Amino acid sequence: MHSHDLKLWQHAHDFGRAADRHAERRTRWVVALTFGTMLVELAAGWLTGSMALMADAWHMASHVGALGLAAFAYGFARRHAGDVRFTFGTGKVSALAGYSSALLLGLVAFWMALESFHRLLDPVPVRYAEAMAVAVLGLAVNLLSAWLLEHEEGDHHDLDHRHGHHDHHHGEHVDHNLKAAYVHVLADALTSVTAIVALAGGMAYGWTFLDPLMGIVGAVVVARWAWGLAHDSAAVLLDAEDHGETSAEIHHLMASEPDHEIADLHLWRVGPASRACILSLVTHSPKPADYYRARLSGIAGLDHITVEINQCRDERCRAGQA
Numbered sequence: 001m002h003s004h005d006l007k008l009w010q011h012a013h014d015f016g017r018a019a020d021r022h023a024e025r026r027t028r029w030v031v032a033l034t035f036g037t038m039l040v041e042l043a044a045g046w047l048t049g050s051m052a053l054m055a056d057a058w059h060m061a062s063h064v065g066a067l068g069l070a071a072f073a074y075g076f077a078r079r080h081a082g083d084v085r086f087t088f089g090t091g092k093v094s095a096l097a098g099y100s101s102a103l104l105l106g107l108v109a110f111w112m113a114l115e116s117f118h119r120l121l122d123p124v125p126v127r128y129a130e131a132m133a134v135a136v137l138g139l140a141v142n143l144l145s146a147w148l149l150e151h152e153e154g155d156h157h158d159l160d161h162r163h164g165h166h167d168h169h170h171g172e173h174v175d176h177n178l179k180a181a182y183v184h185v186l187a188d189a190l191t192s193v194t195a196i197v198a199l200a201g202g203m204a205y206g207w208t209f210l211d212p213l214m215g216i217v218g219a220v221v222v223a224r225w226a227w228g229l230a231h232d233s234a235a236v237l238l239d240a241e242d243h244g245e246t247s248a249e250i251h252h253l254m255a256s257e258p259d260h261e262i263a264d265l266h267l268w269r270v271g272p273a274s275r276a277c278i279l280s281l282v283t284h285s286p287k288p289a290d291y292y293r294a295r296l297s298g299i300a301g302l303d304h305i306t307v308e309i310n311q312c313r314d315e316r317c318r319a320g321q322a
Helices: 003-008 019-048 051-079 093-121 128-162 176-205 210-237 244-255 289-296 315-321
Strands: 260-271 274-283 302-311
Touching: 019 051, 019 128, 019 176, 051 093, 051 176, 093 176, 093 210, 128 176, 176 210, 244 260, 244 274, 244 289, 260 302, 274 289, 289 302
Parallel strands: 274 302
Antiparallel strands: 260 274
C-alpha cells in the first residue's frame, strides 16, 4: 500500500470553528475599548484626586490583561491547529485560557475586598461630580463590550448549526474562552454600577461608607463568577464532564444492533462543541468499523470516533449468548 493511499483514512485534528475568527476579532475590539477607558479613568483619577477612580482603573487594567489573554488564546489555537504535538488539536486552549482568567478574577475579587475593608476603616475623600461622569462613561463602555461578546456567542451558535456542530445535549456548547471574556466585562460593569450607586449616595446624603460597602458586595459577586468559571473550565481540562446524554444515545444505538455489547466507552471534549469517542464492542459477528462510525456520526458533536471491535470466540461467551 502506498503512503498516499492512507490519506483516505486519515483526518485533521482541527476541531476549531469558523466562529472562532469572529470571536477573536470582537475580543480584540473589547480589549481596545477597555484599554482606552482604563487610560481615561487613570487620567481622571489623577486630575480629580479620586482614589476611587484610580482603583477602578487599575481593576480595569487587570481585565485588560485577562481579555488580552483571551485574544491570545484564539490566535494561539488558530496558529497551532495543525501542529502534530497537539494530539487532539488545540480545542482545549479555550478552556485553559478560561481557567487562567478565572484565577485572575479571583485575585481581583480578593483585591477589591481588601481595598474596600481598608476604605471602611480609613475613608478617602472623593470629588463626586467628576468621578460620577467617568463612572458613567465606564459603564457605557462595559455595556457596549458585553453586547459585542453576547452577540458573538449568538454568532457561534448560528455558525455551528450551519457547519453541523450543533449540540443539543444540555445546551453544552460552551466556549470557555469567550465566556471568560464576557465574565470579565460583566465584572467591570458591576464595579461601574456599584461605583455609581456609591457616588450617588455620597453626593445626595454624604454616605461615604457606601463606596467601600458596594466594593465588598461586588467582590463577593465577582468571586462567585470566578469560582463557576474555574469549576466548568477545570472539568474540561481534566476530562471530568458529564456526558450522560451522549453516552445514553450511544448505548441506545448499539443496543439496536443484535448480538452487540459495549465493553468500554470513553468520551471527552476536544473543542467547545466537539467530543472524541473511543468505543469498544464485543460481538460474535463483527461488521466493518466504518459501519459503526457511520451509525455514531449522526450524534451531534462527535467529531473524532475510534471503534475497537472484539470478536467473541470463547465458549463461555457463546454460552452467555445462548
